[in-house]
Amino acid sequence: xxxxxxxxxxxxxxxxxxxxxxxxxxxxxxxxxxxxxxxxxxxxxxxxxxxxxxxxxxxxxxxxxxxxxxxxxxxxxxxxxxxxxxxxxxxxxxxxxxxxxxxxxxxxxxxxxxxxxxxxxxxxxxxxxxxxxxxxxxxxxxxxxxxxxxxxxxxxx
Amino acid sequence: xxxxxxxxxxxxxxxxxxxxxxxxxxxxxxxxxxxxxxxxxxxxxxxxxxxxxxxxxxxxxxxxxxxxxxxxxxxxxxxxxxxxxxxxxxxxxxxxxxxxxxxxxxxxxxxxxxxxxxxxxxxxxxxxxxxxxxxxxxxxxxxxxxxxxxxxxxxxxxxxxxxxx
Numbered sequence: 001x002x003x004x005x006x007x008x009x010x011x012x013x014x015x016x017x018x019x020x021x022x023x024x025x026x027x028x029x030x031x032x033x034x035x036x037x038x039x040x041x042x043x044x045x046x047x048x049x050x051x052x053x054x055x056x057x058x059x060x061x062x063x064x065x066x067x068x069x070x071x072x073x074x075x076x077x078x079x080x081x082x083x084x085x086x087x088x089x090x091x092x093x094x095x096x097x098x099x100x101x102x103x104x105x106x107x108x109x110x111x112x113x114x115x116x117x118x119x120x121x122x123x124x125x126x127x128x129x130x131x132x133x134x135x136x137x138x139x140x141x142x143x144x145x146x147x148x149x150x151x152x153x154x155x156x157x
Numbered sequence: 158x159x160x161x162x163x164x165x166x167x168x169x170x171x172x173x174x175x176x177x178x179x180x181x182x183x184x185x186x187x188x189x190x191x192x193x194x195x196x197x198x199x200x201x202x203x204x205x206x207x208x209x210x211x212x213x214x215x216x217x218x219x220x221x222x223x224x225x226x227x228x229x230x231x232x233x234x235x236x237x238x239x240x241x242x243x244x245x246x247x248x249x250x251x252x253x254x255x256x257x258x259x260x261x262x263x264x265x266x267x268x269x270x271x272x273x274x275x276x277x278x279x280x281x282x283x284x285x286x287x288x289x290x291x292x293x294x295x296x297x298x299x300x301x302x303x304x305x306x307x308x309x310x311x312x313x314x315x316x317x318x319x320x321x322x
Contacts, residue, residue, distance in 0.1 A: 045195075
């Protein structure tokens with residue numbers, strides 16, 4: 001089954017019809033959850049990345065900052081996934097030809113991969129190598145901001 | 158000139174029209190508005206949570222407040238500049254929405270809260286930072302900041318959903 005056919009069957013499912021049948025404020029509420037999730041992900045990334053770059057909370061150990069904020073990232077990703085599916089399902093076929101939609105998920109894959117490998121390793125270490133820390137900070141900021149940017153672009157193309 | 162006439166003038170202006178009609182400019186400004194938000198509200202959130210004792214309770218407030226201040230002020234600058242551009246591009250529609258005035262009202266209240274905090278507590282942070290429990294007024298300022306900026310984001314996100322009805 002091609003991607004478009006899969007998306008068609010997703011969009012014509014009973015669950016999709018159920019969502020489409022909701023009030024338009026339901027759509028606005030889902031968008032609100034999506035931006036709350038995004039802020040919960042981006043804020044810790046900004047805080048920890050600035051620290052990794054040596055231009056943020058210099059007096060706090062990197063590992064302590066990462067530990068204290070990691071739950072926010074996972075809660076945020078959970079909210080993004082649920083609200084994202086509710087945005088996607090009733091309009092699935094609209095997204096199939098959208099380049100930014102596909103790019104967003106490639107970028108998201110890269111951001112998550114960096115997060116569970118390099119970011120995790122660097123932020124678990126008490127004294128990470130300064131250069132590795134800087135590269136991780138830049139990579140993490142760039143990738144997560146690119147995901148957000150690509151997401152913002154989807155609706156305009 | 159009434160507000161509605163002014164908003165129509167902005168909407169019809171070269172800048173407003175160019176922004177609205179450009180394929181890339183509008184989403185780029187939207188994206189920057191979001192990045193500005195991650196630096197402004199995003200970083201301020203951690204300071205507010207610290208004031209409430211919910212984030213790094215053992216770290217001195219000063220150690221968060223001073224290094225983050227330039228970043229969150231830069232974030233607010235980006236958010237405000239891009240926000241003005243987004244308004245100009247759709248001024249005559251947005252000006253008719255109640256939710257837009259609520260948003261402005263919450264921004265004003267959040268701004269006053271921040272200014273009062275900065276004047277009364279922010280500058281003298283070293284004097285009260287070492288106390289076991291932070292002053293009640295400081296905790297209240299942190300809570301008010303979180304609540305008001307959250308309302309700004311909520312009312313802001315609702316703008317496109319209420320204007321295309």
